[in-house]
Every structure is written in structure tokens, then in C-alpha cells.
Amino acid sequence: MQILVTLCGRGGSKGIPGKNIRLINGLPLIAYSINHAKQFAKLHNADIALSTDSEAIIEIAAELGLQTTYLRPEHLSNDSAGKVETIQHLVEFEETNRGVKYDLVLDLDISSPLRNVNDLEQAFQIITNDENALNLFSVNKANRNPYFNMVEIYDNGYFGLVKKGDFLTRQSAPTVYELNASFYFYKRTFFNQPLIKTISERSLIYEMQHICFDLDHPIDFEFMEYLMVNDKLGFNL
Numbered sequence: 001m002q003i004l005v006t007l008c009g010r011g012g013s014k015g016i017p018g019k020n021i022r023l024i025n026g027l028p029l030i031a032y033s034i035n036h037a038k039q040f041a042k043l044h045n046a047d048i049a050l051s052t053d054s055e056a057i058i059e060i061a062a063e064l065g066l067q068t069t070y071l072r073p074e075h076l077s078n079d080s081a082g083k084v085e086t087i088q089h090l091v092e093f094e095e096t097n098r099g100v101k102y103d104l105v106l107d108l109d110i111s112s113p114l115r116n117v118n119d120l121e122q123a124f125q126i127i128t129n130d131e132n133a134l135n136l137f138s139v140n141k142a143n144r145n146p147y148f149n150m151v152e153i154y155d156n157g158y159f160g161l162v163k164k165g166d167f168l169t170r171q172s173a174p175t176v177y178e179l180n181a182s183f184y185f186y187k188r189t190f191f192n193q194p195l196i197k198t199i200s201e202r203s204l205i206y207e208m209q210h211i212c213f214d215l216d217h218p219i220d221f222e223f224m225e226y227l228m229v230n231d232k233l234g235f236n237l
Helices: 029-044 055-063 083-098 117-128 188-192 217-227
Strands: 002-009 045-049 102-108 137-139 152-153 160-163 177-187 203-207
Touching: 002 029, 002 083, 002 137, 029 045, 029 055, 029 102, 029 117, 045 055, 045 083, 083 102, 102 117, 102 188, 117 137, 117 177, 117 203, 177 188
Parallel strands: 002 045, 002 102, 137 203
Antiparallel strands: 102 177, 137 177, 152 160
């Protein structure tokens, strides 16, 4: 099986300037995902590729052992560009450049590094054991439940539950999950769909049993670093 591990990171993060190469617990943020990519690649003889529009990110990645000749085009470097189309463009570039056709793509999100190779291996087994599945994404159990304590506005202007149900406790409501943006597996056929979205009609999940969240705001960065520095993650990163 031919596998490509992708890492995608723009240089122009607005929420946390310079996020992808900012130091966290003594290392550039991207270092954690490069390390995970190398561990997984060693187990599966996979290739690793980087998509960025930033020369600074390319330079830091090279210092960490990830070289690239790819520079993300401008139309995939703005706020309206989708992650899936960005990955697809990189996959097609690497296939042409390396002269291979990949069977599976693993995307590691740089801004959500709270994972380890055991997570990746377990998820790999789930996606490869289901021949009909198109993709898989990592999740955690949601803290809010649309059947119990999430509301939306109705057509009459009043508010009610997002999902209908007569559940009196959160524990009795159906279990729901939230994407933690940490990693995604895509079978190559996933990118043949006419309208590509992260959640397909044949998606699987990998539920993380430990804390995992992505970095959207500066306070998230501080909180994650606190957990790392004080050994409070509850698992080996």
C-alpha cells in the first residue's frame, strides 16, 4: 500500500500570528506533527509531504528533517481555500513528482498536535478494515449535546433544541462527537467525488480517549503549553 502523510500550514495565521512555527514547550509547533509523521512513515514506508506558502515554514521544516520542493499556489493560500482541495493539490503534485499513485492519505493537522502514533495506528486499522469507507477523522465525545443543551432559532423566531428528543439528562441522550481536527485518513478514491467535503457519506471516526483540541486563539496556545510543561496531558505525546 502506497501512503502519503501530508502536513498543511499557511504562513498567515490571523488568530495566532506565526502559529505553525511558534515555540511551544521548547519546540516549533510543526515539530510535533513532523515527529508523528516520521514515526508513522517508518512503520508503513510512507512518504511525507508539506504544503505551505511560507518560506519560513519551509526553512523550519527542513531543519527538522522535512524537505520540500512544493510551494502552495496563491489561490489555495487565502481564507476561502478549503483544506480538502489543498490536500488534493499536494497529493497530485507528489504523485507526479514521485511517479507513484497513492492508496491512502494521512493528513496531520499542525495546529492540533495532541495525538501519538498509537492513535494513528489504531485509526489506520479501522479505515483499512472497511473496504467501503472513504475517509476517517479523529473525534472526542462532545461536551455539548444537540439533543439536550444546544439550541437554534426556529422559523417562528423562538429557540429550541437543535435535535428533537425527549431526553431529561445529557447521559440519556444519544452520544455525539466533535471533530478535534487532529488527523484525517483519506482513501485515494475519496478525491474522485464531485463535491469534496471532509464528512462524506461513508466516513468513519476514531474516538480519542485523551484530551485533544486545536489552536484557534492565543489562550488555546497558552493552555496547551501549560498542559505540556506540567505533564498534565494524561498520555504520551
